[in-house]
Amino acid sequence: MNQADIVIVGAGAAGLMAARELSKEGKKVLILEARGRIGGRIYPLPKEEWGxxxxxxxxxxxxxAPVSKALLKEAGATLTHPTEWWSVRDGPPSKIERLSPHDLQLEEALKKLTGDTTVAQFLDSNFPAGEHDDLRNFVQSWVEGYDAADIHKASALTLRDEMLDQGSWRQMCIREGYGLLLKYLQDACMQNGVEILLHKAVTAITVNQNGVSIQCSDGLIYQTKRVVVTVPLPVLQTLQFTPPLPKKTQAAAKIGFGGVIKIIIRFKTKWWTGPREQPFERLFFMLSKEPVPTWWTQHPEPHTTLTGWLPGPNAEHVKNHSDEEILTLALLSLSRIFNISIEQLREELATFKIVNWIKDPFARGAYSYSTPESKEAVQELHRPVDNKLYFAGEAICEEDANGTAEAALASGLRVAKEIRESF
Ligand SMILES: Cc1cc2nc3c(=O)[nH]c(=O)nc-3n(C[C@H](O)[C@H](O)[C@H](O)COP(=O)(O)OP(=O)(O)OC[C@H]3O[C@@H](n4cnc5c(N)ncnc54)[C@H](O)[C@@H]3O)c2cc1C
Incomplete structure (x- = not known):
């Protein structure tokens, strides 16, 4: 390819979406991706292995999620609702109808919030420890579990919006998986002549009078007129910018970023649906207070997989553990939740995969979350440098969806529009 009009750093949802939009009108787009695959934090596992x-x-x-849903529809995906939610958080298994603030007092206090504070400050002012431990634990596990966030940094206003707007946490499953969406975007990019180079870890970006030069770890340098950087926030902090961009890196540091370890275990059978005290045939989500607290099935699909979710500060504590140690923690959690011995679980085990996003060099965590300083920080990151250097990605989204694939896609759309207007 001759010199590209636009170089995009990162072939995740944001980068692919931006590339698709920018290449529609004949612009030459080159994507530099550090991994040996596209998708970034969308990471489909081999179907042959998992079924x-x-x-x-x-x-x-x-x-x-209007952008995701429209794209998934175009791609021909089927969306379904998770079936039953169960919890063993407060004793024996019980079915839960909706996740909601379990206390009217909490709802009232959230409604009265005017300015933003951290969730920890909000709890301390309204629900002091000792008198309100149950409520505090509930809020903490919500913030850590859903947002992979630290209550000492997370925004109380975001907590209010999540808890009072029941739509914001409601989630749907994609029967064909996010891989379909990736392939759809990739095909569109290919048709428009976008070039995607894998194993290209960008290390340095220099903005000069003529445009931008981008250096990769293999020593090669790419020249272009505009560059869009879509790497996750912790990776952004490691890139070397010339001239230095202290305002941008300081802004990136003000947005929260949490870790997640995802544990996918395929068993030989759906042992949890066997003759038991509780009818778990339709189980989808199971919430607990175990070391790996949240689990889900693939119901109504027939797959024998359980997926464990180890988020936030608890994931940080075990981030350096081996896969085998994390598996043991996961089996211990399942054993207590479902009242089944670890030996039985080991006998049932067919295969497993631990995806430790905290140790992933090209993510360095899972996704962003809002802090009281996020709004201004996002605005700062939205502002391009000299109309040549742009930032996008799930964290840089003003639509209150940050941390999601939707936010990444929406930010890719936004940056493409801005760049089109700048030419
Ligand atoms: C475990 C987990 C579960 C999640 N679950 C959900 C969910 O159920 N629903 C949902 O909506 N969202 C979920 N998310 C969040 C969602 O995956 C992300 O918000 C979204 O995929 C981010 O897209 P992105 O393009 O902004 O970033 P990324 O997908 O991270 O893309 C950035 C790309 O840049 C590349 N890169 C990094 N460094 C360099 C470099 N130096 N040079 C070149 N390239 C580089 C990366 O390899 C990556 O491909 C989850 C995330 C995780 C980790």
């Missing part, structure tokens, strides 16, 4: 489109990264569609 279905298992996902090592994003799996659900959250809330309204």
């Amino acid at each position: 279905y489109e298992a996902q090592g990264g994003a799996e659900f569609v959250h809330g309204e």
Whole structure:
């Protein structure tokens, strides 16, 4: 390819979406991707091994998600609702109808919030420890579990919006998996002549009078007129910019970023649906207080997989553990939740995969979350440098969807529009 009009750093959802949009009108687009695959934090696992489109990264569609839903529809995907939610958080297994603030007091206090604070400050001011431990634990597990966030940094206003807007946490499953969406975007990019180079880890970006030069770890340098950087926030902090961009890196540091370890285990049978005290035939989500607290099935699909979700500060504690150690923690959790011995679980085990996103060099965590300083930080990152250097990705989204595939796709659309207008 001759010199590209636009270089996009990262072939995740944001990068592919931006590339598709920018290449529609004949612009030459080159994507430089550090991994040996596209998709980034969308990470479909081999169907041959799992028997279905298992996902090592994003799996659900959250809330309204207009951009994702439109794209999934174009791609021919089928969306379904998770079936039953169960919990063993407060004793024996019980079915839950909806996740909601379990206390009217909490709802009232959230409604009264005017300015933003951290969730920890909100709890301390309204629900002091000792008197309100149950409620505090509930809120903490929500923030850590759903947002992979630290309550000492997470925004109380975001908690309010999530808890009071029941639509924002409602999630849907994609029967064909997010891989379908990736392939759809990739095909569109290919048709428009986008070039995607894999194993191209960008290390340095220099903005000069003539345009931008982009250096990769293999020593090659790419020249272009505009560049869009879509790498996750912790990776952004490691890139070397010339001239230095302290405002951008400081802004990136003000947005929260949490870790997740995802544990996917295929068993020989759906042992949890056997003759038991509770009818788990339709079980989808199971919530607990175990070390790996959240699990889900693939119901109503026939797959014998359980997926474990180890988020936030708890994931940080075990991030350096081996896969075998994390598997043991996962089996211990399942054993207590379902009242089944670890030996039985080991006998049932067919295969497993631990995806430790905290240790992933090209993610360095799972996804962003809002802090009281996020709004301004996102605005700063939205502003291009000299109309040549742009930022996009799930964290840089003003539509209150940050942390999701929707946010990444929406930010890819936005940046493409801005760049088109700048030419
Ligand atoms: C475990 C997990 C579960 C999730 N579950 C859901 C879910 O159910 N629903 C949902 O909506 N969202 C979910 N998310 C979030 C969602 O996956 C992300 O928000 C979205 O995929 C991010 O897309 P992106 O393009 O912004 O970033 P990325 O997907 O991270 O894309 C950035 C790309 O840049 C590449 N890159 C990094 N460094 C360099 C470099 N130096 N040079 C070149 N390229 C580089 C990366 O390899 C990557 O391909 C989940 C995320 C994780 C980790």
